Structure formats: C-alpha cells, structure tokens
Amino acid sequence: MPPRANHLGLARNKYKGRPSTLCPGCGHDSISNxxxxxxxxxxxxxHKIIKMSGIGCSSKTPAYFLGGSHxxxxxxGRMPSVATGALLANKELACIAVSGDGDTGxxxxxxxxxxxxxxxxxxxxxENNGVYGLTKGQFSATxxxxxxxxxxxxxxxxxxxxxxxxxxAGCTFVARSFSGDAKQVQALLQAAVRHPGTSxxxxxxxxxxxxxxxxxxxxxxxxKDHEIPLHEIQILAPDYVDxxxxxxxxxxxxxxxxxxxxxxGSFIRLKKLDNDHDPxxxxxxxxxxxxxxxxxxxxxxxxxxxxxxxTLADTEELVDKPLAMLEDRDLRPPKQALDSVMRSxxxx
Amino acid sequence: xAINAQxxxxxxxxxxxxxxxxxxxxxxxxxxxxxSNNVLVMSLFRMGIPVNGKNLFPSxxxxxxxxxxxxxxxxxxxxxxxxxxIVVAYNNSTATEDVANLPPGGVCITTDKIAKVxxxxxxxxxxxxxxxxxxxxxxxxxxxxxxxxxxxxVGAVAQLFDIPLDLVYEVLLANFKGREKPALMNHEVVxxxxxxxxxxxxxxxxxxxxxxxxxxxxxxxxxxxAGALGAVFGGVNVVAWYPITPSTSFVDGIIGFRGLRQNxxxxxxxxxxxxxxxxAAAGIVxxxxxxxxxxxxxxxxxxxxxxAEFAGLAYFAExxxxxxxxxxxxxxxxxxxxxxxxxLLFTHFLGxxxxxxxxxxxxxLKEAFEFGWKSFDISEELQTPVFVVSDLDLGxxxxxxxxxxxxxxxxxxxKVLDANALNDFIDQHGKWGRYMDVDGxxxxxxxxxxxxxxFAGYFTRGTGHDxxxxxxxxxxxxxxxxxxxxxxxxxxxxxLPQPIIDDASDADIGIITFGTNxxxxxxxxxxxxxxxxxxxxxxxxxxxLASSVSEFIDAHKSVFVIENNFDGQLTQLIRLEHPENIxxxxxxxxxxxxxxxxxxxxxxxxxxxx
Numbered sequence: 001m002p003p004r005a006n007h008l009g010l011a012r013n014k015y016k017g018r019p020s021t022l023c024p025g026c027g028h029d030s031i032s033n034x035x036x037x038x039x040x041x042x043x044x045x046x047h048k049i050i051k052m053s054g055i056g057c058s059s060k061t062p063a064y065f066l067g068g069s070h071x072x073x074x075x076x077g078r079m080p081s082v083a084t085g086a087l088l089a090n091k092e093l094a095c096i097a098v099s100g101d102g103d104t105g106x107x108x109x110x111x112x113x114x115x116x117x118x119x120x121x122x123x124x125x126x127e128n129n130g131v132y133g134l135t136k137g138q139f140s141a142t143x144x145x146x147x148x149x150x151x152x153x154x155x156x157x158x159x160x161x162x163x164x165x166x167x168x169a170g171c172t173f174v175a176r177s178f179s180g181d182a183k184q185v186q187a188l189l190q191a192a193v194r195h196p197g198t199s200x201x202x203x204x205x206x207x208x209x210x211x212x213x214x215x216x217x218x219x220x221x222x223x224k225d226h227e228i229p230l231h232e233i234q235i236l237a238p239d240y241v242d243x244x245x246x247x248x249x250x251x252x253x254x255x256x257x258x259x260x261x262x263x264x265g266s267f268i269r270l271k272k273l274d275n276d277h278d279p280x281x282x283x284x285x286x287x288x289x290x291x292x293x294x295x296x297x298x299x300x301x302x303x304x305x306x307x308x309x310x311t312l313a314d315t316e317e318l319v320d321k322p323l324a325m326l327e328d329r330d331l332r333p334p335k336q337a338l339d340s341v342m343r344s345x346x347x348x
Numbered sequence: 349x350a351i352n353a354q355x356x357x358x359x360x361x362x363x364x365x366x367x368x369x370x371x372x373x374x375x376x377x378x379x380x381x382x383x384s385n386n387v388l389v390m391s392l393f394r395m396g397i398p399v400n401g402k403n404l405f406p407s408x409x410x411x412x413x414x415x416x417x418x419x420x421x422x423x424x425x426x427x428x429x430x431x432x433x434i435v436v437a438y439n440n441s442t443a444t445e446d447v448a449n450l451p452p453g454g455v456c457i458t459t460d461k462i463a464k465v466x467x468x469x470x471x472x473x474x475x476x477x478x479x480x481x482x483x484x485x486x487x488x489x490x491x492x493x494x495x496x497x498x499x500x501x502v503g504a505v506a507q508l509f510d511i512p513l514d515l516v517y518e519v520l521l522a523n524f525k526g527r528e529k530p531a532l533m534n535h536e537v538v539x540x541x542x543x544x545x546x547x548x549x550x551x552x553x554x555x556x557x558x559x560x561x562x563x564x565x566x567x568x569x570x571x572x573x574a575g576a577l578g579a580v581f582g583g584v585n586v587v588a589w590y591p592i593t594p595s596t597s598f599v600d601g602i603i604g605f606r607g608l609r610q611n612x613x614x615x616x617x618x619x620x621x622x623x624x625x626x627x628a629a630a631g632i633v634x635x636x637x638x639x640x641x642x643x644x645x646x647x648x649x650x651x652x653x654x655x656a657e658f659a660g661l662a663y664f665a666e667x668x669x670x671x672x673x674x675x676x677x678x679x680x681x682x683x684x685x686x687x688x689x690x691x692l693l694f695t696h697f698l699g700x701x702x703x704x705x706x707x708x709x710x711x712x713l714k715e716a717f718e719f720g721w722k723s724f725d726i727s728e729e730l731q732t733p734v735f736v737v738s739d740l741d742l743g744x745x746x747x748x749x750x751x752x753x754x755x756x757x758x759x760x761x762x763k764v765l766d767a768n769a770l771n772d773f774i775d776q777h778g779k780w781g782r783y784m785d786v787d788g789x790x791x792x793x794x795x796x797x798x799x800x801x802x803f804a805g806y807f808t809r810g811t812g813h814d815x816x817x818x819x820x821x822x823x824x825x826x827x828x829x830x831x832x833x834x835x836x837x838x839x840x841x842x843x844l845p846q847p848i849i850d851d852a853s854d855a856d857i858g859i860i861t862f863g864t865n866x867x868x869x870x871x872x873x874x875x876x877x878x879x880x881x882x883x884x885x886x887x888x889x890x891x892x893l894a895s896s897v898s899e900f901i902d903a904h905k906s907v908f909v910i911e912n913n914f915d916g917q918l919t920q921l922i923r924l925e926h927p928e929n930i931x932x933x934x935x936x937x938x939x940x941x942x943x944x945x946x947x948x949x950x951x952x953x954x955x956x957x958x
Contacts (some may be wrong), residue, residue, distance in 0.1 A: 018818070050639070050797045063807050063819065070797035072638060073658055073809040074631070081631025082587075086587045088632070089641030090798055113630070114624040229862045241853065242376075307443040312621070312767060323585040324640030324796060328759045330617050331583025331642070335609045335754045340580060342604075342751035345567035347394045 007043040015040045015063040027179035027205030027220075028058055028127045032065045033169060034182060035096060035125075038189040039066055042128035049094045050086055054079035054108060057134055058100035058127035058205070066096075077108025080115035083122055084312065091313040091324040094193065102132050105141035105160050112162075116198045118312045123192045124200045126162055127179070129207040130218035137210035144217050144296075151209070164289040166200040167282065167304050173199035174304040178223045179206065184300060188231040191268045194235075197308030204298070217296060226244065230268035230277045230288070231258070238255040238265040255258035260305050279305045359635060362453070362554040367397050367422040367562075369555050370432035371505075374439045374446045375498060378410030378426040381438070383523060383534070384417040384498040389746055390519040390568070392420055400426040401746045402943055407593070407684045413442045417435060424562060427868035428747055430947035433555060436501045437462055447472070447616075455553045457504050457605055467726055473552045475545070477504055482540055488533055496537050503541025509557050513542055531936040535941050551764070567751050571716040571742030572646075574752070575672060576601025578720015579644055580608055583759055584670075586643040587620040588632035591650060593684050594740035595674035598646035626651035630671075631659035637662070637669035638808060640764070640796040642724045646672040648740075649691050651679070652698065659733055660699025665831075666783070666792070668727035668762070671953070672736045674743040677941050686941030689863055690913040695735045696891050702830060704837055707891040708736045708845065709862045713749035715845075715889070716742060722845070728762035730840055739912075741943040742864045763793040767801040774803065781816035782806045783829065790836030837892055839944035840934050844890035847897060855882035857957070858904030860897070860933075862888040864943065871946035876953065883953075888918065898926045907933045908953060914939040 003011040015036045020029050023286075039046070045069030053059035055076035062071040076081040083097050101105050104112045104126050115124070128142040137151050141160045166174045173195045175188045185203060192199035206212050206220045214221040236259075258278060260268040272281070277288055277299075285304035292299045371388070377383035382403070389401040397420045406412035417428055431451055437443040437458040443466045447456050452471040453874045463476040479500050483493050494757050498603040506516055518540055520531040574596050579587075589599045601618065609617045623629040629645045636643035647655065652673050662669055677683035700703050706726065710718040719736050727734040765773055765780070773793060780803060783792045792815070806817040813829070851858075855871040861869055866887055875882050886900045901907050901922070907930075909919040915937030923930060936952050938944055 047798060047800050047801075047802075051807075052635075055579075066805075068802055068805045070795075071633070071807040073807065073811070075661055075810070078627060078631045078658070081628040082635035082638070084621070084628075085586060085632035085635025085637070085641070085643060086639035086797065087635075088621070089636040089639035089643070090796075093639070093797055110624055111628055114628065118621070166651075177623070293671070302896045306425065313619070316619040316621075317614070317616050318619060319611055319617055323617065323619065323636075324798070326583070326585065326617055328583070330609070330611075331759055332581055332755065333584070337608050338577075338752065339756050341577065341608075342567055345569055346565060347396065347563045 006040050008045070010040070012036065012040045014068070015046070015066055017062070017067040018229070020064045021060065022057060023209050025208040026057070027129065027207070027257045028061050029064070030179045030182060031125065031127055031185060031203055031205055032061045032292055034185045035065045036246050038186060038193065040194070042190060042272055044094070044193070048092065049096060052079050052083040052086070052095060052097040052104035052122075054099050056100040056103045056132070057207075058098050059103060061098050061127070062096075077103055077106070078111060079103065080108065080111035080124070083119065084115055084120045087120055087122065088313065088316070089324040091318065091321060092322050094194070095121055096125070097125060098125050101126060101128040101130060101140040101142040101162065105162055113165065113169045116166060116171045116200070119172070119197050119309050120196060121196045121311045124198055126200070126202045127205040128162065128218065129205050129211055130216065131207050131211040133207050133210055137321070147216060158312045159293070161289055161293050163200065163202040163303055164286065164293070166202070167285050167289065170306045170309075171200050171304070172306045175200070175302045176202045176204070177300045178204045178227050178298070180220055180223050181227060181229070181300065184229060184233060187235055188302065191233070191262065191302070194264050194266055195265050195308060196311060217298065223298065226298040228299050228302070229273060230275060230299055231273055233301060234268055234269040234271070236267040260302070263308060268305070270302065279303055282306070359464065359484055360450050364556055365554045366556050366558050367420050367560060368421040370417060370429045371434045371436065372432040372446065373416040373418070373436040373485040373501070374442050375414055375416075376410075376439050377406055377408045377412045377414040379498060381414070381416065384502050385418065386812065387502055387516060387523060389418055390522070391506075391515050392418070392514055392557065393563050393568050393668045393748070394519065395511065395557060396560045396563050397557060398422065398424045398426065398563045398591060398748055400748055402428050402741065403684050403740035404747060406943060412746040413439050413866050420557065422560060422562060423944070425867065425871045427871050427946050428943045430945040436505070437466060438498065438501060440465070440780040442844045443463050443467070453553070455555065457501055457508070472900050475504065475508065475549050477541060477544065482544060482658070483537070486536055486540060487944065488537065492533065496534050499534050500541040503538040504545045506538065507542045507545040508551055509555055511557055513539060543730045565750065565751065569713055569749065570597065570744055570746060571713055571738055572598040572674065572709065572755060573601040573604070574713040574716035575710070575720040575736065575738065577605050577752070578606040578717040579670070582612040582721025583642045584644045584725040585618050586636035586641040586722065587618060587645070588623045588628050588629040588634065588643070589645050589647065590623050590626045592626075592648050592651050593649050594670060594676050594744045595646040595651070597744060598672055598674060610728055626654035627658070630655035633669040633671070634658050634662045634667050637667045637727070642728070644670040644672065646674065648674050649678040649694070652691060652695060656698050657701070659705060660701065660703055663699055663703045663705060664810055665808050666731040666794075667808070668724075668731055668732070669733050670723045670727055670736065671733060672738060675737060683941045684739070687943055688913060688939060688941065689739060689911055690917070690939060691737060692862070692913070692917040696921065698735070704892060705732045706730065706732060706840055706844065708734060709889055709891070710736065710742065711866045712742070713747045714752055717752040719845070725757065725760040726843065729760050729791070729843065730836060731762060731794060732836070737863070738862055745943075760876060763787060763791055765795050765799070767804065768797055770795060770799065770801050770804055774933060783813065783832070785832050789839045790832045790834075791839065841892055841894055842865050844894070846894050847889055848887040849885070849896065849900065851884040851886070851900065851903065853882045853884060857881070857886045857903040858907040859883050859910060860886045860888065860900065860907060860918070860922070861910040863912075865912060868946045868949055869910060872909050872949035872953070875946065875950050881957070891921070893921065893925050897922065901926060901930060901933055905932060908936045909933060910936045910944075910949060912938050912944055
C-alpha cells in the first residue's frame with residue numbers, strides 16, 4: 001500500500017530532514033517529529049518555510065526536519081535577530097525557529113525579549129532541558145533551585161521561567177508543553193504556525209544524558225508523572241469553522257469549552273480540565289506561571305493568547321512585494337532624482 | 349568700548365588677504381553654535397568661495413569646550429590648517445589658549461566680558477563686542493536668547509570680512525527649511541551685531557572675503573549623508589543599527605532619503621530597525637542578506653567589536669551584507685567624537701580564525717556616494733560582507749565636492765539561481781551544491797529562501813561544511829573550503845576599486861595613504877614641489893590590496909605611508925602582503941584625534957628625508 005499522502009500529494013517522509021545526530025531518546029527528536037507531522041498534516045509548502053536556530057543541541061535539529069526548506073544555524077543566542085532580518089527581507093516566508101534554554105535564557109535573553117517586542121511573526125520553539133548538553137552538563141538558567149548535578153554540584157540560583165518572560169515581554173501566543181506529550185505539542189504547533197505574531201512554545205524536552213534523573217523537573221519520569229495539561233486542545237481549521245457549532249461537544253457542558261478565534265479564521269478549541277484558566281486573560285496567565293514555579297506544578301498548554309499586534313513588517317509600512325524580490329527599478333531611483341538632490345545642495 | 353584703547357598692530361603696510369584664511373570658533377558645547385557656524389560656511393559657499401568646516405567637538409551634550417574650524421581657500425584647498433588666522437573666542441575657559449594659538453597679525457573676536465582676561469598680546473587685533481548688552485536690545489523672547497547669542501559673532505564676522513547681510517538671511521532661511529520666524533529671529537541678532545560692529549570697531553586686519561566663482565556647480569554635504577544617499581541608490585532595503593557616534597547620522601541620512609524610494613502610497617522599500625545592540629543589528633543584516641535583501645548597518649569601533657562573531661559567520665557562510673565603520677578614536681571608548689584611522693587592521697581581519705574581510709576606503713564625498721551603492725554589488729557578487737571604512741572627519745564634517753555621478757553600472761545581484769536557473773544548472777553539472785565552485789573563481793551559486801524548487805533548500809551554518817552545505821568535520825572538506833575562500837579573495841582584488849595613482853613625475857619619493865588624508869597630502873605635496881621636492885602618490889581604495897601597490901613600492905626609492913593612527917596599520921598590511929624588498933617603506937603616523945594637516949605632513953616628510 002502506498003504511504004498516505006497529504007493534500008499536496010506528498011508522503012510524510014518528504015518532510016523529513018537528515019538523520020538526527022542527537023543522543024538516542026533525546027526529547028528534541030520527538031519535537032522534530034511533531035514539526036514534520038504538523039507540516040505534513042497541514043500540507044505546508046517547504047520552500048515557503050525557513051528554519052532558524054542558534055547554537056546548542058536544540059539548534060542542530062532544523063537539519064533533521066523539512067529538508068526542502070532553507071535553514072540557518074546561526075550564532076549562539078542570536079537566532080532572533082537573524083530571523084528578523086530574513087523575515088524583513090522576505091515577509092512572505094513562514095519561519096519555524098528552534099532554540100534552547102541556554103540559547104534563549106542566558107546568552108540570548110536580550111534578543112528573545114526584543115524579537116517579541118517587535119512582534120516578528122514566527123514560531124519560536126524553546127527546547128528546554130535545564131542543562132547545557134554540548135559542553136557536558138552545566139546548569140542552564142532554567143534549572144531548578146536546589147537541583148544537584150554530578151559535575152556541577154548544587155544549583156543555588158532561582159530558575160528563569162521563559163514562558164513568563166515571554167508574557168511580560170508582550171508576546172501574544174505563549175504555550176508550554178512536554179516533548180513526551182506528542183498530541184499536545186502537535187496541537188500547539190498547528191495553532192502557532194497560524195498566528196501572525198511571535199508565538200513562543202516553551203517545551204520541556206528531557207536531556208537523556210545529563211539531566212534525566214527522576215528528581216529533575218526536566219526529566220522524562222518527572223514529566224510523565226507530573227504534567228498537568230490546562231486543557232485538551234483541538235485545532236479547528238478555517239474550513240471547519242462553519243461546522244463548528246455542529247461539532248459535538250461530547251461530555252462537556254457549555255462553558256467548559258473555550259473557542260479562541262485566530263486571525264486566519266481558525267479556532268483553538270480548549271476543553272477545560274480541572275482548572276479555570278482562560279488563556280485570553282493575561283493576569284491569569286501570569287498567575288498560573290508564578291504558581292507553577294512556586295509550587296513546582298508542571299502546567300502545560302496554551303498559557304496566553306491575544307489578538308496579534310501589528311507585525312514588524314506592518315509597523316515598517318513596507319510595500320506588498322517582498323523586499324528581496326524588488327525589481328531594479330524599485331531599488332534605484334532614476335537619474336533625475338539624484339540630479340534634483342544634487343541641485344538642492346548647490347550654491348546657486 | 350571698542351578697541352581704541354588697545355595697542356593695535358600697524359596694518360597699513362599689509363597687503364589685503366582675500367579668500368585665503370581660516371577661522372577657529374571656540375564656544376561651549378550645546379550653546380547653539382552649530383547653526384552659527386553652519387551659516388558662516390554656507391554663506392561663504394554661496395559667495396563662491398571654496399570652503400570647508402570641521403567640527404572638533406567633545407563627547408558631551410552641554411558645557412564642554414568645542415571648536416569649529418572654517419577654512420576659505422581661493423585655491424580650493426580644503427584640509428584643516430594647523431593654525432588659523434582668526435579666532436572667535438566665545439568660551440572663557442579656553443580663550444587664553446585660543447588667543448595664544450594665533451599667529452602674529454591674527455584676529456580675536458570676542459565678548460567684552462571675556463576680553464578682560466585675554467588682552468595679553470600686542471601683535472594681534474582684538475575686536476570686542478558687548479554681547480550681553482546687545483542681546484538685551486533684541487526682541488528675541490528670553491527663552492531663546494541663549495540659543496541665538498552666538499549669532500552675534502556671525503554679524504561681526506559678516507561686517508568685518510564682508511559677507512553680505514542679505515546672503516546671511518538667505519542661508520538662515522535655508523537652514524530653517526524656509527521657516528521665516530526662526531530665520532528672522534536669528535537674523536535680528538546678526539544685524540544688530542553687524543551694525544554695532546560697523547559703528548564701533550575699527551578694522552585693523554587685512555582679511556576679507558570677496559565673491560568668486562569657485563563653488564559653481566559644486567555641493568556641500570557630510571560623508572555620512574553622501575554614503576547614505578549612495579546606499580539608497582544602491583538598492584538598500586534592510587537597515588539595522590544601534591546609535592553610536594559618529595555613525596548615527598549615517599542612518600539619519602537613509603531615513604532622510606528614504607522618500608526617494610517610497611511608492612505612490614508612501615510605502616517603504618527600505619526597512620529600518622533600531623536594534624537593541626550592535627549584535628542584533630549585525631544579526632538582522634546577515635539574516636536579510638541570506639534571504640536576498642540588500643542589507644546595511646552603520647557603526648563605529650565599539651560596535652564593530654560586537655559584530656565580530658557575525659562578521660566571521662557571514663564570511664564563512666558566504667552571506668552578503670554591508671557594514672559601514674565610521675571610525676572614531678579607540679581603543680575602548682577612546683575619544684568618541686574624534687577622528688581616527690585606527691580600525692583598519694581590526695576591520696580587515698574581523699572574525700576569529702582565518703578571515704579577511706573586504707574593505708572599501710572612501711576618502712571624499714564622491715567615493716562615499718559611489719561606495720554607498722557599489723558596496724552592495726560587490727557584496728552580492730562576492731557573497732561576502734563588505735566593510736566600508738570611513739571616519740568621523742568624512743562622516744560628520746561638511747565637505748565640498750563635485751556633484752555625484754549616477755551609478756554607471758546596473759545593479760548586480762551576483763550568482764543567484766531561481767528555480768529555472770537551478771534546473772539548468774543541474775542539467776549542466778548533474779547536481780547543485782551551495783558551495784560548489786564550477787567557475788573556478790571561488791564564487792559558488794546560491795539559492796534564496798522561497799525558491800520553488802525541491803532541491804533549492806540548503807542548511808546554512810558556521811560549522812564545517814562540504815560543498816553541499818552538509819555538516820562536515822573532515823579535514824579535506826575544511827581545507828578545500830578555506831582554499832576556495834582564499835581564491836575568492838584573490839578574485840576580489842581585481843573586482844574592487846583600484847588605487848588612485850599619480851606617478852606622473854620621475855620622483856624618488858612615493859606617498860601611499862588611504863581615506864581622508866588626501867586633501868592634506870595634496871596641499872603638502874604642492875608645498876614640497878615648491879621646495880623642489882617631487883613626490884608621487886598612491887591612495888588605496890580597497891582591501892585586500894591591489895597588485896599595483898607592490899609595483900608602486902618597487903618604483904620608488906623611498907615610500908612614506910601616511911596614516912592617521914598610531915601603529916601604521918596600512919604599513920603593517922603592506923609588509924604582510926609584500927614582504928619582499930620593502931625596507932624603504934616607512935610609516936608616517938599621527939593619530940592625535942584630529943583631521944590631518946598639510947603642515948604636519950610637510951614637516952614630518954622633510955624631517956624624515958633629512
């Protein structure tokens with residue numbers, strides 16, 4: 001039987017990249033897999049996507065998915081600026097960016113905050129494992145206070161919560177997930193690529209080599225036992241929208257469902273679980289995140305959503321055509337224009 | 349009240365000096381003297397007198413001493429002179445020194461208050477104005493009085509040296525973009541001082557301006573504006589920057605000229621992002637260049653330091669982007685508002701590992717404009733960053749120039765394959781790899797993101813890669829790649845602007861320089877020629893060095909490399925690239941924070957030649 005094809009007629013394996021060189025079992029590979037599935041499911045055209053990353057284990061992963069897309073493994077902590085430049089040069093490109101907790105939470109904190117502030121429209125995935133892998137196991141800035149690691153002893157600093165930082169910076173789409181929760185990662189990715197603004201996905205993605213002890217909140221065993229999804233998430237694509245009302249609500253009461261309408265007409269349907277979190281409420285999002293940090297609760301799901309602000313290309317008031325595709329006549333004013341500037345600078 | 353009580357030099361025997369002298373205006377920073385000085389420069393320009401203005405200013409918003417030198421030269425010399433014949437001493441804290449610096453027969457224009465403490469010389473003319481009293485007579489609202497007070501010296505200068513009052517008004521009006529109210533307010537003060545000077549001061553000096561036709565058809569502009577205008581005509585479309593003296597006005601220039609590139613709906617073809625730091629600015633231009641934009645950043649030494657890692661990445665990943673380094677005096681914060689040529693080696697070798705960055709070295713306004721557009725073509729054709737190394741003197745000061753020539757070459761985007769061209773390439777070569785050199789010039793073919801072809805995508809990285817852009821730590825891949833990059837730089841030597849050479853004479857002495865020293869050297873060479881010392885001349889316009897540099901060195905018995913830095917950086921580079929037979933090459937280096945003077949060059953060269 002031929003493999004199942006998406007609406008472009010492509011099999012899923014056409015969305016793969018090169019084989020991963022990460023440690024077997026690495027959480028990052030599961031996320032790459034979900035990116036492949038998402039792009040295949042949605043039938044995205046790979047040539048319209050760019051893959052951006054910084055430096056670190058996480059940042060190697062764009063080589064392992066969407067082999068048909070252009071990718072750029074940039075500098076440590078500087079992916080946001082490179083993505084900003086690329087998306088200014090060609091605003092028609094979609095961008096999936098991968099960073100890590102060191103890449104974002106330490107060396108790249110400034111660029112992380114500022115790319116959000118500018119609202120560059122892209123999916124910013126943080127593959128968060130609390131540890132530096134390529135340099136053999138130092139604590140990152142998201143490591144838990146009091147945690148013990150073999151080589152570096154006890155961490156005495158409080159962690160930085162990158163989802164909270166994103167909300168504070170003005171991000172209009174903030175989610176947290178767990179690489180072991182494939183279904184949720186998939187749903188959040190599908191929502192994030194539709195969002196015309198910076199979407200931050202802070203995904204806890206265990207490092208099987210340096211930080212997978214049961215005591216670590218960034219480990220598989222911990223994640224599997226402690227993850228508490230805020231909602232069950234379902235994405236209703238625009239073509240489903242008319243049928244939205246008819247979609248059966250199953251066992252849920254009215255009021256137990258939050259339908260977040262997205263910019264492209266699709267909906268994120270959130271089925272409430274054991275809490276009252278409404279991601280459209282910024283204060284609630286910050287409270288959930290602060291309580292999660294204080295009480296070490298592993299809350300996952302869509303934390304915050306708001307109608308996107310104008311993107312950077314909007315505030316720059318750019319012409320419709322991508323700048324990279326401007327014709328020579330758009331790039332060079334005529335001779336008369338230079339002559340007129342010259343005349344204005346002459347003595348008489 | 350006026351000067352009658354003072355001893356004055358006898359001047360009747362002196363010949364009038366017309367259109368050939370210099371002013372130094374000493375004021376306090378932030379006192380509004382920039383407008384006054386600009387009005388003087390532009391008035392002389394409109395009188396047809398070749399003129400330049402150099403701002404020697406402190407790193408300060410308000411209060412510290414600042415000097416502005418204005419030189420009029422009927423012969424068209426525009427270098428800064430070591431000594432000015434006239435000083436406007438409006439800053440009590442420097443007045444004593446300012447007066448001491450005047451040559452015998454010089455002129456001091458000052459206020460009655462300052463005059464009390466600086467009447468120490470008997471061989472110069474003192475012209476004192478009761479500025480406070482005059483200002484009380486104006487109708488200028490008290491809130492503005494301090495700001496327009498400096499117009500009193502404009503009035504005195506106009507009266508003493510014959511600048512027509514109506515011309516001053518014309519210039520004021522232009523300065524305020526046609527707004528009459530501020531122009532009239534300033535002009536009232538100018539006229540008051542003009543009339544007072546006529547009634548009260550006895551002119552005892554020989555200096556005078558006269559209309560001539562030395563500026564007909566010429567322009568006055570700063571190098572930053574010229575470079576910015578060049579970039580706009582070169583098709584810049586993504587600009588990212590972080591404010592830093594003396595490069596800030598470069599981006600202000602692009603913002604000013606951006607309208608030339610807007611469509612009929614006033615939509616922009618140039619995105620301009622003020623980044624959070626120079627790291628981000630560099631990242632944005634590298635990202636844009638990678639995606640097919642024509643991107644530019646502008647900074648100075650400290651910013652260049654922060655851009656070093658991106659410069660290395662762009663060099664190795666072969667990404668076009670244009671970086672302007674408007675050099676100021678380092679190391680570290682150094683002298684942030686003083687000029688220097690001290691970043692040459694740093695910029696050329698920017699990046700860790702083995703990298704040699706292309707540098708363009710403009711020396712005047714026309715080159716600032718030309719390199720403004722050409723840098724994008726060079727960068728895209730060579731698929732590498734291009735650094736335009738200018739300096740504060742060119743960037744921020746007013747220079748006189750012939751009008752700029754419209755670009756004489758079409759926009760060049762280099763070896764970019766669209767989907768069809770990629771098909772053709774694969775038909776011809778069997779396969780395509782991002783770093784495959786099929787032409788033997790070290791330059792491979794690239795595809796841009798968005799290219800609708802299943803083989804167009806590739807993964808750009810700063811780590812080792814093979815010719816298909818695939819991660820590789822193999823030694824042979826590494827060496828092959830670095831060898832190709834070296835070949836590409838050799839290809840560049842012939843593509844880059846070639847040196848300006850004046851070797852018409854059979855002189856034994858050759859002078860090599862780069863950048864803004866040219867005007868001072870030109871004048872010094874004329875003085876030397878008057879003494880019977882012939883010199884030939886070569887000005888380097890780009891790095892890596894052209895082969896003609898080595899030929900020039902071989903053709904002269906004695907070669908002086910004149911540079912405005914301490915260590916003789918161009919000399920070091922010449923020694924590195926042409927190690928054979930160069931014991932006769934000597935650096936003449938200054939690096940004192942100021943634009944070079946012909947006096948220093950003349951003296952140093954004579955001393956060295958013994």
